[in-house]
Amino acid sequence: MSCPKNPDGTPVKGIPTCKEICEFLCDYLEGDLPESKRTNFAAHLKACPPCAEYLHQYEATIKLARKCCCPEAEKVAQQVAASGGVQAMPKGWDPAACDKIKAALASKPPPPDDMVKAIMQAMGMAIPPSCQGKGHK
Amino acid sequence: MRNAASIIARVPTVMPDPDEIAAGATRSAEEPIEVISPDEDYGEGQLLLRLRAKDARAYEEVIRDLTPRLLATAIRMLGNEEDSRDAVQDAFLSAFRNIQNFDGKSKLSTWLHRITINAALMKLRTRRRKPAVSINDLLPRHSDDGHFEMPIASWREKPNAEYDIEMRHRVREEIENLPDEYRTVIMLRDVEGLDTAEAGVVLGISESAVKTRLHRARQALRERLAPMFANQSGDQDSERGHP
Incomplete structure (x- = not known):
């Protein structure tokens, strides 16, 4: 399969080219395309493996950026690494399970006493008794 | 083109x-x-x-x-x-x-x-800013008739890749290596979860400019991540291009 074409090889009117697909991918994913354009966009993606693959990779990139910068997921990653890495994870292991696990793994950070003290001082307020006598953590 | x-x-x-x-x-x-x-x-x-x-x-x-x-x-x-x-x-x-x-x-x-x-x-x-660099080379190229100039190599699926320590490090590194304006918009929209309007206010640019910048940033990052997911089987079917 390839881009939708007329029998003479010319592009089908109204169906976007691969270049147009790439240009408007963000709008497509965010639902910002008008319905008529969205339908033609979807028709192209259905018929064009390169564009379908590009869309898949574009979406995967967004997901990776979000997940790989998430500190909670970092804790899960460390646990996974300690257990032999992702290769050792059970087949079919649902990544969504990580979202449940990460909450359980998230350890409560130490109370930011120095932050409390600095802000209270800057605001001209009394240092709370809970912070007195404690230094930077 | x-x-x-x-x-x-x-x-x-x-x-x-x-x-x-x-x-x-x-x-x-x-x-x-x-x-x-x-x-x-x-x-x-x-x-x-x-x-x-x-x-x-x-x-x-x-x-x-x-x-x-x-x-x-x-x-x-x-x-x-x-x-x-x-x-x-x-x-x-x-x-x-x-x-x-x-x-x-x-x-x-x-x-x-x-x-x-x-x-x-x-x-x-x-902070000292990185030198301005073009990301043109990281964007897809198309021929005059609108098709991809180069085949799109399929990505080898890596289940749970986001929980692989090395993968996480490399993804963050590639984001860090993007030019400042592109790195910032990805951080605001895709990592911190601001919507387009909010990102526009923070960056002092229009919503349209946010979307354009974000799209280019994602495309550039996709290209930088591609080698990590390259299908190394050598199978021609792994590359999807127009016949």
């Missing part, structure tokens, strides 16, 4: 001060301040009343509750803890000094998150 215009990275020059965001993001100075009853607005009405009354315990509660999350955001933006702590402290001070202007139409944590992002961006502005 390639885009004719060269894309040169520029760090935005217009960036609102955290105090401006804290003071003006939710209401203008001329508007009367609406008193929030304790049982409305995300259940934070009572807390807001205490903050406005300068209840020290309320301030302490908010700082202790939100610092970890805000610090994580600042570290993602700035990359080091010292600057990040300064940014978070600046954000708290801006917010508390303008708490009378906060109308409670968003959660306090959401408001502080936005102010922290702004404080972090202010810090970034003071």
Whole structure:
């Protein structure tokens, strides 16, 4: 399969080219395309493996950026690494399970006493008794 | 056909001060301040009343509750803890000094998150910037008839890749290596979860410009990540291009 074409090889009117697909991918994913354009966009993606693959990779990139910068997921990653890495994870292991696990793994950070003290001082307020006598953590 | 215009990275020059965001993001100075009853607005009405009354315990509660999350955001933006702590402290001070202007139409944590992002961006502005570089080479190229010039190599699926330590490190590294303006927009939209309008306010650019910049940033990052997912089987079927 390839881009939708007329029998003479010319592009089908109204169906976007691969270049147009790439240009408007963000709008497509965010639902910002008008319905008529969205339908033609979807028709192209259905018929064009390169564009379908590009869309898949574009979406995967967004997901990776979000997940790989998430500190909670970092804790899960460390646990996974300690257990032999992702290769050792059970087949079919649902990544969504990580979202449940990460909450359980998230350890409560130490109370930011120095932050409390600095802000209270800057605001001209009394240092709370809970912070007195404690230094930077 | 390639885009004719060269894309040169520029760090935005217009960036609102955290105090401006804290003071003006939710209401203008001329508007009367609406008193929030304790049982409305995300259940934070009572807390807001205490903050406005300068209840020290309320301030302490908010700082202790939100610092970890805000610090994580600042570290993602700035990359080091010292600057990040300064940014978070600046954000708290801006917010508390303008708490009378906060109308409670968003959660306090959401408001502080936005102010922290702004404080972090202010810090970034003071740093030595990376030289402006073009990302043209990282964008897809198309022939005159609109098809991809090069086949799109399929990605070898790596289940749970986001939990692989090495993969996480490399993805963060590739984001870090993007020119400042592209890295920042990915952080705001895809990592911190701001919507297009919010990112536009923070960056001082139009929503349209945010979308254009974000799209190019994602395309560039996709290209940089591609070698990590390359299908190394050598199978021609792994490359999808037009016949």
